[in-house]
Amino acid sequence: MAKITGTFLDEISHDIPSANWGPQDWARDFRAMKETGIDTVIIIRSAYRRAATFDSEAIKKSVGSILPVPVDLLDLFLSLAEENGMDLFFGTYDSGEYWMSGNYRKEVDINKAFTEEAVNKYGHRKAFKGWYMCHEIDTYNDKIMKVYRELGRHLKELKDMPILISPFIHGKKQFSEDPTNLSEHEKQWDRIFAEITDCVDIVAFQDGHVDFHELHDYLAVNSKLAKKYGITSWVNVETFDRDMPIKFMPLPWPAMLHKIQAAQRAKVDKLITFEFSHFLSPNSIYPAAHNLHKRYCEWLAESGISEEALAKGEADPV
Amino acid sequence: MAKITGTFLDEISHDIPSANWGPQDWARDFRAMKETGIDTVIIIRSAYRRAATFDSEAIKKSVGSILPVPVDLLDLFLSLAEENGMDLFFGTYDSGEYWMSGNYRKEVDINKAFTEEAVNKYGHRKAFKGWYMCHEIDTYNDKIMKVYRELGRHLKELKDMPILISPFIHGKKQFSEDPTNLSEHEKQWDRIFAEITDCVDIVAFQDGHVDFHELHDYLAVNSKLAKKYGITSWVNVETFDRDMPIKFMPLPWPAMLHKIQAAQRAKVDKLITFEFSHFLSPNSIYPAAHNLHKRYCEWLAESGISEEALAKGEADPV
Amino acid sequence: MAKITGTFLDEISHDIPSANWGPQDWARDFRAMKETGIDTVIIIRSAYRRAATFDSEAIKKSVGSILPVPVDLLDLFLSLAEENGMDLFFGTYDSGEYWMSGNYRKEVDINKAFTEEAVNKYGHRKAFKGWYMCHEIDTYNDKIMKVYRELGRHLKELKDMPILISPFIHGKKQFSEDPTNLSEHEKQWDRIFAEITDCVDIVAFQDGHVDFHELHDYLAVNSKLAKKYGITSWVNVETFDRDMPIKFMPLPWPAMLHKIQAAQRAKVDKLITFEFSHFLSPNSIYPAAHNLHKRYCEWLAESGISEEALAKGEADPV
Numbered sequence: 001m002a003k004i005t006g007t008f009l010d011e012i013s014h015d016i017p018s019a020n021w022g023p024q025d026w027a028r029d030f031r032a033m034k035e036t037g038i039d040t041v042i043i044i045r046s047a048y049r050r051a052a053t054f055d056s057e058a059i060k061k062s063v064g065s066i067l068p069v070p071v072d073l074l075d076l077f078l079s080l081a082e083e084n085g086m087d088l089f090f091g092t093y094d095s096g097e098y099w100m101s102g103n104y105r106k107e108v109d110i111n112k113a114f115t116e117e118a119v120n121k122y123g124h125r126k127a128f129k130g131w132y133m134c135h136e137i138d139t140y141n142d143k144i145m146k147v148y149r150e151l152g153r154h155l156k157e158l159k160d161m162p163i164l165i166s167p168f169i170h171g172k173k174q175f176s177e178d179p180t181n182l183s184e185h186e187k188q189w190d191r192i193f194a195e196i197t198d199c200v201d202i203v204a205f206q207d208g209h210v211d212f213h214e215l216h217d218y219l220a221v222n223s224k225l226a227k228k229y230g231i232t233s234w235v236n237v238e239t240f241d242r243d244m245p246i247k248f249m250p251l252p253w254p255a256m257l258h259k260i261q262a263a264q265r266a267k268v269d270k271l272i273t274f275e276f277s278h279f280l281s282p283n284s285i286y287p288a289a290h291n292l293h294k295r296y297c298e299w300l301a302e303s304g305i306s307e308e309a310l311a312k313g314e315a316d317p318v
Numbered sequence: 319m320a321k322i323t324g325t326f327l328d329e330i331s332h333d334i335p336s337a338n339w340g341p342q343d344w345a346r347d348f349r350a351m352k353e354t355g356i357d358t359v360i361i362i363r364s365a366y367r368r369a370a371t372f373d374s375e376a377i378k379k380s381v382g383s384i385l386p387v388p389v390d391l392l393d394l395f396l397s398l399a400e401e402n403g404m405d406l407f408f409g410t411y412d413s414g415e416y417w418m419s420g421n422y423r424k425e426v427d428i429n430k431a432f433t434e435e436a437v438n439k440y441g442h443r444k445a446f447k448g449w450y451m452c453h454e455i456d457t458y459n460d461k462i463m464k465v466y467r468e469l470g471r472h473l474k475e476l477k478d479m480p481i482l483i484s485p486f487i488h489g490k491k492q493f494s495e496d497p498t499n500l501s502e503h504e505k506q507w508d509r510i511f512a513e514i515t516d517c518v519d520i521v522a523f524q525d526g527h528v529d530f531h532e533l534h535d536y537l538a539v540n541s542k543l544a545k546k547y548g549i550t551s552w553v554n555v556e557t558f559d560r561d562m563p564i565k566f567m568p569l570p571w572p573a574m575l576h577k578i579q580a581a582q583r584a585k586v587d588k589l590i591t592f593e594f595s596h597f598l599s600p601n602s603i604y605p606a607a608h609n610l611h612k613r614y615c616e617w618l619a620e621s622g623i624s625e626e627a628l629a630k631g632e633a634d635p636v
Numbered sequence: 637m638a639k640i641t642g643t644f645l646d647e648i649s650h651d652i653p654s655a656n657w658g659p660q661d662w663a664r665d666f667r668a669m670k671e672t673g674i675d676t677v678i679i680i681r682s683a684y685r686r687a688a689t690f691d692s693e694a695i696k697k698s699v700g701s702i703l704p705v706p707v708d709l710l711d712l713f714l715s716l717a718e719e720n721g722m723d724l725f726f727g728t729y730d731s732g733e734y735w736m737s738g739n740y741r742k743e744v745d746i747n748k749a750f751t752e753e754a755v756n757k758y759g760h761r762k763a764f765k766g767w768y769m770c771h772e773i774d775t776y777n778d779k780i781m782k783v784y785r786e787l788g789r790h791l792k793e794l795k796d797m798p799i800l801i802s803p804f805i806h807g808k809k810q811f812s813e814d815p816t817n818l819s820e821h822e823k824q825w826d827r828i829f830a831e832i833t834d835c836v837d838i839v840a841f842q843d844g845h846v847d848f849h850e851l852h853d854y855l856a857v858n859s860k861l862a863k864k865y866g867i868t869s870w871v872n873v874e875t876f877d878r879d880m881p882i883k884f885m886p887l888p889w890p891a892m893l894h895k896i897q898a899a900q901r902a903k904v905d906k907l908i909t910f911e912f913s914h915f916l917s918p919n920s921i922y923p924a925a926h927n928l929h930k931r932y933c934e935w936l937a938e939s940g941i942s943e944e945a946l947a948k949g950e951a952d953p954v
Binding site for chain 3: 529530531559562563564567568569570571572573575576579604605606607609610612613616617
């Protein structure tokens with residue numbers, strides 16, 4: 001049986017509205033995560049444009065000023081991860097600007113300073129267990145490859161921890177005009193994997209860009225390539241709905257179940273989700289997420305995974 | 319006084335996010351429907367693309383695979399309709415593909431197999447009381463006319479029950495460039511009604527595509543044409559708001575009241591809505607729907623319709 | 637310390653979905669406003685297209701028919717303002733049509749009749765303390781200047797009360813192609829202020845169209861120009877998020893805090909918001925607004941403003 005054991009944390013957000021949770025709300029949601037079987041949290045961006053999880057001197061120096069940081073979210077998330085026995089992956093900085101205009105040099109330089117500052121301040125924390133490089137690609141992109149390689153080496157030197165990326169498939173749900181077919185996808189990602197094998201440890205493909213019936217085949221290719229290059233293969237089971245006019249609401253349970261089963265058949269190493277707190281949480285600002293959580297937990301129970309086992313991390317591997 | 323006595327059920331959805339309700343949630347909402355005066359439920363699509371209300375062999379055979387069906391929704395909706403003394407209309411299959419590309423032959427063939435399967439499995443159920451042909455038109459369309467005629471005849475042979483369609487007006491809210499004026503609307507629909515009189519029993523026009531002040535005139539034309547061709551005239555009082563950037567949220571009560579009154583003056587036979595569970599229910603995932611339900615129920619009470627009468631179906635006709 | 641002491645009321649809405657509140661819901665929300673420090677409410681439009689806060693003969697005469705008015709909202713809002721010791725600004729009529737097509741004459745004429753009717757019916761009410769001219773501009777526009785001048789004079793003659801407008805900045809968040817830079821903004825608004833000094837008393841710029849780090853500079857220019865022309869300078873601290881795909885959800889607290897601080901440094905006279913009931917209220921249909929309210933109130937408390945002082949209107953000026 002496959003279950004979701006990791007989630008992104010998306011408070012420094014690009015396109016998901018803030019719930020405006022305070023520390024007590026986050027504490028409650030981390031407990032809900034643990035009870036649902038989550039053992040890994042991934043900050044999707046520890047800073048984005050002028051917003052940051054902590055009052056970063058590096059980001060201020062680079063962009064001039066940042067929004068107020070009423071609560072140090074990085075400290076909070078580390079503390080809550082520690083209380084709940086979870087590993088935390090630190091997401092890098094996304095300027096929202098430099099890498100999109102081809103200035104990968106600047107994007108890397110800010111990130112070097114930012115991650116050094118983060119390690120200096122938080123590197124000793126018990127839950128600080130991984131890096132997440134937040135720049136997403138779908139096909140070969142030489143600029144971002146340079147970011148991955150140079151930033152990846154820097155991160156390993158700073159603190160030798162697993163490095164995760166979460167790319168997407170150039171699929172028809174986002175690129176209806178020119179979706180990448182399966183063989184072209186394989187060709188592109190064979191080339192990418194060959195070049196990142198020394199700076200990326202884990203690849204968690206997003207699963208929402210292709211049609212439901214195509215998904216397994218793409219995930220199987222991804223698993224095969226990951227195995228070929230010695231990379232760990234996770235899947236990012238998106239729990240939001242890409243098919244509705246409202247961008248974005250929680251996914252219907254049948255679609256989520258289908259995607260879990262597709263990942264299971266593709267024999268991936270771990271399932272994570274983007275993301276628990278808005279789309280799969282009993283505490284979400286969206287009532288449909290409360291219900292998705294109920295449907296998912298009912299299914300876990302029917303599948304023989306007890307809440308106790310989930311909370312202890314004793315559930316079967318995928 | 320006019321009241322709404324029917325609602326669509328939109329769980330196999332095209333553009334409305336799922337609430338992820340389980341059987342108990344649906345049971346609660348059917349009770350709320352009954353208390354609000356609903357005696358008729360219409361499944362807007364019993365299957366759509368690769369999603370289905372039941373684990374249909376016909377759809378699987380046609381499209382290869384479908385999403386998991388954790389709960390047989392058709393069985394559930396029939397049972398709840400029976401418990402609450404309601405009639406259920408079975409919505410046909412929408413491929414989302416063939417009829418849009420002009421392949422009406424394929425759309426009809428899948429639907430023949432699908433509806434045969436449905437009648438074989440569920441045709442004996444007490445609440446199975448009508449057909450709903452889900453393909454929507456706004457003006458004369460010879461491809462869809464063929465679907466209506468061929469599929470309509472097939473449905474009547476399978477099980478002789480009333481056949482409903484719910485077309486829309488080619489109005490300025492959706493077609494600001496080239497809305498159809500009243501006389502052109504009448505001309506188009508005179509031609510359509512003439513051709514569907516032997517395969518469609520009830521026409522429930524959607525009421526949300528024209529400006530509020532134009533609505534009554536269009537509905538009056540529709541009623542007049544329906545009478546001319548011996549077709550029953552319902553109105554689909556849309557309870558969602560087409561005028562807001564968020565597609566879609568519950569309608570403001572003054573607009574709903576206006577549309578109910580416009581339908582009443584046009585002397586239609588019955589009011590239904592798209593749809594209760596998201597937009598007019600005390601159980602909706604949208605809090606504004608809880609309030610719309612309160613405003614509507616207050617108005618029913620002021621208008622002299624008791625809850626008891628509503629629940630017993632004894633309220634006055636329109 | 638800066639706090640928000642005014643809010644728009646947006647029930648006759650252009651782009652924010654109705655909560656479908658009844659009188660008791662509004663009463664509860666006015667109490668929440670008062671407890672949060674609100675002493676001024678501004679009806680953003682007392683009528684819009686065919687919707688109106690009261691059953692206006694002037695609007696009916698002009699456009700033929702209006703939507704039902706199940707509750708006289710103007711009377712309700714005046715009563716609740718009186719109960720809670722607030723001043724109410726009456727928003728003018730927005731045809732949504734004439735002024736956009738350049739027919740400013742018609743827009744002014746309807747508004748003259750509409751405001752005369754309002755004064756005849758409600759002018760004696762204690763809370764009726766100001767006018768809000770609802771037509772928004774971002775740069776010099778000779779048509780709207782004529783509306784401001786002619787309508788402004790008319791309003792002063794009808795009832796001599798402060799006249800408020802709430803313009804916006806032609807900034808990059810809405811006009812990414814051709815945003816107005818700071819010096820061009822100053823030039824345009826110097827010209828505008830010079831021409832409206834005898835018909836506008838208060839200008840409350842919307843604060844959501846420029847990047848966060850640019851905001852203070854624009855607000856400082858606005859304050860300087862207002863001072864130059866003897867106009868009172870408020871800021872409309874938007875509590876909704878312009879940066880998300882869902883248009884619109886509550887703003888993240890760090891962004892709200894940043895904007896309050898930017899306004900404070902610009903030494904404006906008062907902060908108002910668009911708007912409390914959807915985006916900053918503990919009663920909002922959006923749960924994230926409940927949390928934004930909590931974060932804001934925690935900050936008020938930390939800043940030494942007691943609830944009692946807020947409710948009594950004794951909090952320090954900006």
